[in-house]
Amino acid sequence: MNNVKKLVRPSIATLKGYSSARDEFTGMEGVFLDANENPFGNLNRYPDPYQRQLKRQIAQLKHVSEENLFIGNGSDEIIDITFRVFCEPQKDKAVILIPTYGMYEVSAAINNIELIKVPLTADFDIDLSATKKALASEDAKLLILCSPNNPTGNLLNRGAMREIIETFNGIVLIDEAYIDFSDEISCNTWLKEYPNIIIIQTLSKAYGLASARVGIGYASQEIIHYFNKVKPPYNVSGLNQAAAIKALVDNETYLSQKEMILSERQKLRTALDKNPLVLKQYPSVTNFILAKVTDAKVIYNALTNKKIIVRNRSTQIKNCLRFSIGTPDENAQLIQALNNLSI
Template sequence: MFNLEKLVRKHILTLKPYSSARDEYSGNEGIFIDANENPYHSVGNLDFNRYPDPYQKELKKEIAEIKNVAANQIFLGNGSDEIIDYITRTFCEPYQDNILIMPPTFAMYKVNALINTVEVKEAPLDQNFQMDEKKVHELIDENTKVVYVCTPNNPTGNNLAYQAIINILESDYNGIVVIDEAYLEFSGRDSFTSMLDKYPNMIVLQTFSKAWGMAGLRLGMGFASSEIIHMLNKIKPPYNLSQLTQETALKALSQKEQMTKMVEDMIIERKFLEEEFAKLSVVEKIYPSDTNFILVRVSNPNKVFTTLLNKLIIVRNQSHVAQCEGCLRITAGTREENIALIETLQELS
């Protein structure tokens, strides 16, 4: 039986969070002389002299409607990286607890754990980049506080088997299962957010960086039970999202059809690249993708990477990553950009 209070670090349970001026008064009307703000607006005739809503209520209301979740099941962070950090600091005791990851996967899970002096256990994906369920369950112990599942997975690009994820959620594991859906919109799969009420130990991560085209804004979304969200709110800085971020995201949410069109275009371009890669002798293998990028194995990857770089075509060399030896990760660009890439690869072929 999942028990959140037993899982959360004891000092976080008893922590009294910082109380900001906007915690004590959240209204929009009045003479605001409580927060030591500048009353003369902002330099450059801007309007950012007041502190932003610390709980992003208006933004969460819009996200809740689009994602079909309750507003109190949403946590917003300065990118998903911030949320990952808060998950570690909420649940993992340094030098005692561990997390479990399934490499090759998003490197930030491991980096963040190591920054926080938390042990990292690894259950590598199999040769088809699918979960090794036996290995996962063997490695989980009483100190495994968080299991990370990235689907679609980065850098491999594929969805992990749905049933394998369900098997973790329905096992006797009582820690947190984080399902990272950064590339969900490209995958053709429904979000695990529809199961928040069924699995109280699940946290789902999504982002504005990919499908919404707002990587520079730095806005990540975490979805979980209201009890988990409450714990994350206890340790976050009072104003972790700027007013500009909140206003920009609200504007984007009102134009969801543009996001849908961009996703469709990126999938078209990904399929175009897959077709063109298949014609090139320098490309040895094209891995199936449910994202906006493709992992490809090439002959002499360092030479290919350097040749592309010299033409100012920048891809990601994954040759140093276990199980991705000889591989490049290539994001689908515009048609013009993709043609330039293919023409350079044709010269190499």
């Protein structure tokens, strides 16, 4: 573990962040003639740059302190900001465990950061010795762990995660986009133990707000301070902050949708088990199933012709398709289409 300040890019450590009008005054009361806004209308004011009301709601729900929260325009933005805060272009390196979420590679490339890709084991868990070896490489600054992992659907071993966090002298970003579907508790409970971790979650999956672009980051106050300097001042719109608060308050909808998705996942699993085109299904604690099929390209094209769009993950894992869990009707259409494919 390390002093976080030493890990921040020097230009970010010394950066004086933009001070927006709403940084100085919150815009709740008074005559506001400071932000060149139009005085008329309902959406005429800039939103809270620090999303305080939303953070209050999340802090309460997730049992964390507001000071340890960062809200991104989707968790994708938090991934990008992590690179920008900690990784010096053309110098520092980041480590990812493949196969995993494709955006890490894109974000690294945008930021001109070399990636070290370490394969997961055959059952898609952490290969401890290979990962440690990669992290020992000079200039390895950031490790990204995706748990539950996309596109494989499984959780990574917690003991191995801890061992790595405890020995790595860099930042560990833990992506928990799908944690709400699993029974596992969040790694945000590790925040007090490890100053070098960042946990990200999203409202795009279990909370059904992919369109609103709201991602949650949990980290030390020090890391949040750097993130706030780097983010665009008004990175989450007022409409989307309000939509997020509404979704978080409505626990009943959240729970009933989640229950439906999980029971539909079981139904799909049973149907895929019976289908001769499906050779293997991987265990999933998420809202999708990864399956090895006889010929992913042929099956993918045949489904697309029937206007059923799934994800072909064969470039990452040979002959594998990823099925998101849809509504009961959508899943029934998928099952029927798969059962009727004449290939």
